[in-house]
Amino acid sequence: QHDADGGPDPEKHHGHGRGGMGESVKRKEDKRFITGRGNYVDDIKKPGMLHCEIVRSPHAHARINDIDKSRALDVDGVVAVLTAEDLAGHDLATMPTLMDDTQDVLVNDKVKFQSQEVAAVIATDRYIAKDGAEKVTVDYEVLDPVVTAKDALEADAPLIRDELEDQEDNHIFDWDVGDKEATDAIFEESEVTVKEQMEYQRLHPAPIETCGCVADWDPGKEKITVHLTSQAPHAHRTLFSMVSGIPEHKVRIVSPDIGGGFGNKVPIYPGYVVAAAASVVLEQPVKWMEERSENIQTTGFARDYDMTGELAATKDGKIRAVRTDVLANHGAYNAVAQPSKFPAGFFNIFTGSYDVEAAYGSLTAAFTNTAPGGVAYRCSFRVTEAVYLIERMVKVLAHELDMDPAEIRRRNFIQPEEFPYESATGWNYDSGDYEKALDLALEMADYDHYREEQQRRIEEDADKLIGIGISSFTEVVGAGPGKTCDIAGIEMFDSADIRVNPTGNAVLRVGVQTQGQGHETTFAQIVAEELGMDVENISVEHGDTDTDPYGLGTYGSRSTPVAGAATAVAARKVRDKAKSIAANELEAAEEDIEWDRESGHFHVAGAPDRSITITEIAAGAYMNHPAGEEPGLEAVDYYDPPEMTYPFGSYIVVVEVDRETGEVDFEKFVAVDDCGNRINPMVIEGQIHGGLAQGIGTAMMEHVTYDENGNCTGGDFMNYLLPTAKEIPNFETGYTVTPSPHHPIGAKGVGESPTVGSPPAIVNAVVDAMAHADVTHVEMPMTPDRVWAALADVGLEL
Ligand code: MCN
Ligand code: CUM
Structure with missing residues (x-):
């Protein structure tokens, strides 16, 4: 895949002063964001626009006997009230999920989770729509709910999906990976085995902007335009067309500025479908915008994995096998947003950064009376869960063997010369140098000093204990090769289209959609x-x-x-054409034209002063194009990646645990990341900072909770706690560069690494503070009461 000149050189990335690879170019998009000129979905106002408010069920499990619209329709300004019956008339009562399940757009017969969509009120303004929604009278017959996967799989559990033929219980699927027999055999004969039970709690991505849309049907053109909070506009267009029956060329999806996505804006939600249907029926634009609690309680959640981890090892700390078993809560529908052939996402890489002989993972997924989802929140399709499992287990093993957790990692790392490396579960890691990243992190964290300080505090019976946690994670991102990765059957390639204008500037169009990651800057840097x-x-x-x-x-x-990758390849196609124009302009043979990365000029071989810039070439392409060539200067590339990329890193967290209050303070937080060749170091650092903050939220505060009646008790910002600047320590970031061998510019993804990698480092640190009293695990979120209970459990409390 590499260019003739080898592509950008990792050793000298200076961007050549033009804002290329490796330069911390300031984000172009920030001018409009910080001057209040962003344009989000809720900023869009159209003449005659109506507003949609959704009536939601207060019950988690209930049969609907009757819906009475009359009082709502009496409200001045209410234009329509829609129910499942009305949608059925347009064949829109249900919609497919991304995992081949069928979800009610508005509840057909039975409510399956609290706040599920029951009816929709369309009115001339949002407040009137809300008044109308309060006046829709629904007669519910309340049923017993079941909220945990474990309870849902009990023989006497109420059947949630009774509308499905062949569905006799709440079981969705079983999945497994690896070699069970070989793994079990190693466990039988190994000198040491350890086991731990851990929960990765239900989380919510909580982007600042909730989900919403403005649907606008044009009866003249018979075309619908939907401004949508979408992380995947094209995939959503195809799905919209499939669901609505409107031909795809008559559907236009526009994602304007998006106020954070974090995976929450990948699925299609009932509100989108209702607004679109209402616009078609009423022939007026319709806006639907969620409130915060609707967002948290009903849209794509994350995690909710109950995991058992086991390691088999030798006495000197060589890990031989990994075994895991998972119980997954998928909510009321199987609506996970991930490549369709991976029912457990990329949980497959639970062997992490370690070279083991065998591994086996099994999983059972269940329906419950909770909101659907499972994959979101900077997770790389469940790599969060996989990394948490293995990095926690390595700490458990280190404790069992009384070994230093850094040393035990070193003994087990896949070595740089072993790449490309096929893992025990059959995944092909492209490149890595794990020890280098760990060593840098240890040095930055002043590891030895804190180990001594930890010991001193124990000996002095100090009020505050020190704990040090490590996570040396491996990520897998870049889905994906079309042969294995698809969404609703569409292969997961991506695209770039570059058009160079006669005056020498250019427009790059891409198939991806920024939600805050800075693509308007970083993709321009690749070009x-x-x-x-x-x-x-x-x-x-x-x-x-x-x-x-x-x-x-x-x-x-x-x-x-x-x-x-598509952008780099498209740019190289432009460069190829540019060579023929350069040859024409310089009156030389095309074979003699060379491009110089450093100067960015094209010149005649052996005659560097006979050179020409891309701006001059652009003029030539439109004003003096070579005979026999097409005019213009542009190229398109659709890139099907040969493999995924495997970024990695080592994070070290030092905490101080207060024995009196259970409070945890961060003393030091070091993050060393390797995402291959770096496009924009400043943007990367921003991604790391944001993701670490979310990792702290995950480990310490966030949890979508339900009571036994299925009431969502963690469904607003009073109860779903997000970290603020006050809870976030100073991060120290470092990096190493191990280019991806198959990526045209040697880059790997980085956006999710910090959220994937940091929770186990934080939990390991808190556990480490109590390790001298043999504490091996504390569940997330590690709220002060939980930490205090863990201290009290072993007599360390004050
Ligand atoms: N980058 C770079 N050099 C690299 C790798 C990445 O300069 N070697 C830059 C990229 O050019 C891009 C940014 O870092 O500007 C993130 O790139 P990448 O890792 O490719 O991730 P994506 O752009 O695909 O972003 C998705 C990722 C995901 S899945 C979630 S979830 C998440 C995240 O990004 N959601 C975010 N970070 C987020 N950041 C913000 N502000 N808002 C979100 O919703
Ligand atoms: Cu898993 S959240 Mo991101 O992949 O949008």
């Missing part, structure tokens, strides 16, 4: 690098399916690995 243009002269467009090339969207940190 700047590959064409010798100034980054200021390249604008990046995305999020409009009428004009952008088809792509699968932004999630799973796939933009850089897939669309970034």
